[in-house]
Amino acid sequence: MSAVSSSSQSVPAWPAVPDDVNDLVAAVWPESAERDRHGVLSISGVSATELRDRFGTPLYVLDEEAVRTAARRTLDAFRAAAALHGVQARVYYAGKAFLSTEVVRWVTEEGLAVDVCTGGELAVALAGGADPARIGFHGNNKSQAELERAVEVGVGSIIVDSFIEIERLAAIVERTGATQSVLVRVNSGVHAETHDFLATAHEDQKFGFTLTDAPGAVARIREVPGLQFVGLHCHIGSQIFGSAGFQESAARVVELHAELLAGGEIPVLNLGGGFGIAYTVADDPTPIEHLATGIAEAVARECEVRGIPVPNLAFEPGRAIIGRAGVTLYEVGTTKPVDIGHDVTRLYVSVDGGMSDNPRPALYGAQYSARVASRTSDAAPQLSRVVGKHCESGDIVVDAEFLPADIAPGDLLAVPTTGAYCFSLASNYNYVPRPPVVAVRAGRARVIVRGETIDDLLARDVAADAGDEPVGEGESMPVLSERSETK
Ligand SMILES: Cc1ncc(COP(=O)(O)O)c(C=O)c1O
8 A cells, every 4th residue: 555646647636645644624624623632633622532432423513603603704794795785685594404403593593594495494494493584485396285384384485486386376375365475586597617416597407487487477476466576586506616606697687686676676686505615625615705795796786787776685505604514423444455556556445424424425526525533643645535335336425535544444534514415415325324413512512413223214114013914004003112312
């Protein structure tokens, strides 16, 4: 096994061989991450070994203060940018990034509203104490039941996505006598520079109305007495680093906004989320303050050109709030050197989770970094690939990273920046139970979502204890064993 230099052909453009394989690169770890005097990683004062001993691995660790700080910083950035143009900004936390009642509590306490996109997310937001009037409800295929529930609880706005949905909603408000504020989601046609599956505002995809169809949608909404059209919505994609795409999109949407003013006031313009974060040292996202200023300026400029008032602005960041606050802890199970040619050895490091707790590398080719968490090492940097335990060769957690060459079974491995779209996209592939989520703050750790057990998984298999006899309709199923205690 040989450590390699980054000039080797088979080594990807990133990562560069680190000067120190133990170093915690500031941009991708929560600010509270540090190594204690024994070299053990700690997050918000709780050591990785304590977390392993108390809660097991794999484990999602969420730094509460990091979530709160990012929420405050983002809200301040957009409020300040909007204030420069005499308007207000509302920031919705995009719950799809990571939703639990505790996280809802944190972000709402910090002043954020909440964006949900299914009845399930709505239920969690409400259970977490979110004010319904400060919930935005998204989705390209909301069911009748979901729409009825949203109207019944009084969500602040429903972001409509199709003509069929407008008719469903019209029927609900006519029948119930309710009044519902509605935004119309549009495709600005801007293709954000990001992975294709993450880009959502070019026209050949499922979300929103084209700029051509949107006026018809707004006209129809304005005909329905119980529906109140309050603004346009546009989300161009996710993990976007520069502000050019947002500004171009804002310009196009403001043009439509200006045309629609002929039919009445439009108080809000919602420009979605998608603000990128650093997953590796190769990523260089624009600070949120610069993005906020640039977007607000673009909107104000376009409004000035058209001689119209600047609307209040709304945004929906998910990843930018929670991404960097999350770290996943794994235990190394096996290692295997593989000769990949050109005198280069890649060390495969298998951990006890994988694509079931983080499907992003398999879904989008997402890149992550990693560090040994249970100790430091003086060994040479070794090109490594961190893989999971699932039956897929694409079950990769960290595609390329330099880890100490003496990494071995039993070591704890920490993968930073796993706060967004890991827990929420997790699956039970290969019947692997989903890990618990532990919140850390000021030296204390507590479970906020318990881990699944094998019993949880078997509990859904209604034929599990039925033997060979098919269970007839109306027959009761056997009672399964008690679920294990929260880990
Ligand atoms: C409509 C909408 N708003 C907000 C977001 C949040 O995006 P991000 O987490 O990248 O900020 C998404 C993500 O898919 C989205 O579809």
